[in-house]
Amino acid sequence: MKITGPLVEMLARNKLFAQKYQSPPPLMEMIKGMRASGAGVVVLSCSDPRLNPYQVLGIDPTLKATMIRNAGGRAFDAIRTMAVLQTIGAPGTIVVMHHTDCGMTHFHDSAIKTALLEIAPEAKASIETAKFGEITGSIEDSVREDIALIRASPLIKKTTQIVGLKYDIHSGVLTQVDENKSEL
Ligand SMILES: [Zn+2]
Helix, strand or coil: CCCCCHHHHHHHHHHHHHHHCCCCCCHHHHHHHHHHHCCCEEEEEECCCCCCHHHHCCCCCCCCCEEEEEHHHCCCCCHHHHHHHHHHHCCCEEEEEEECCCHHHHCCHHHHHHHHHHHCHHHHHHHHHCCCCCCCCCHHHHHHHHHHHHHHCCCCCCCCEEEEEEECCCCCCEEECCCCCCCC
8 A cells, every 4th residue: 555644754753863873772661660660651531642751751761651642641541551561571660641621522422423323333332331441520520530430440559659640731731639638
């Protein structure tokens, strides 16, 4: 298949990237240190192209974080990845970062289901029973809900530090979400 669109330019840029690329340490070497120190940080955030978690958190070669991204930064379809990462790098910290003006606050499950039913009417039964991660209340509440879900998972170590953050996409400001306070 002939590639068209912005990916053409992206692939051209990769050629330049690869020319200056410095190979990282082998995985098995890197995780030895991570496992011993518990210094690993996993960041769950949204797929939104306006949100660049590397920039938001100042990630550079002196800081490392493992990224999980999905629509809304929702925990229910990130638990598998978190569980796997835990067996590899034993991260001491999991961050749940949701953001203002998120697509999941604008497109709720009912609208997503309607759109998907048009694409795949034959999958009606599975579409109608699926959860798509809508955010109907505040960002703080969706962060709290996801922290609770991660804490409730038997696959996540109870000693893991789990931190909720709200990212204001207009100001760039990150605010810690108080896990125990509810606005309800
Ligand atoms: Zn989003």
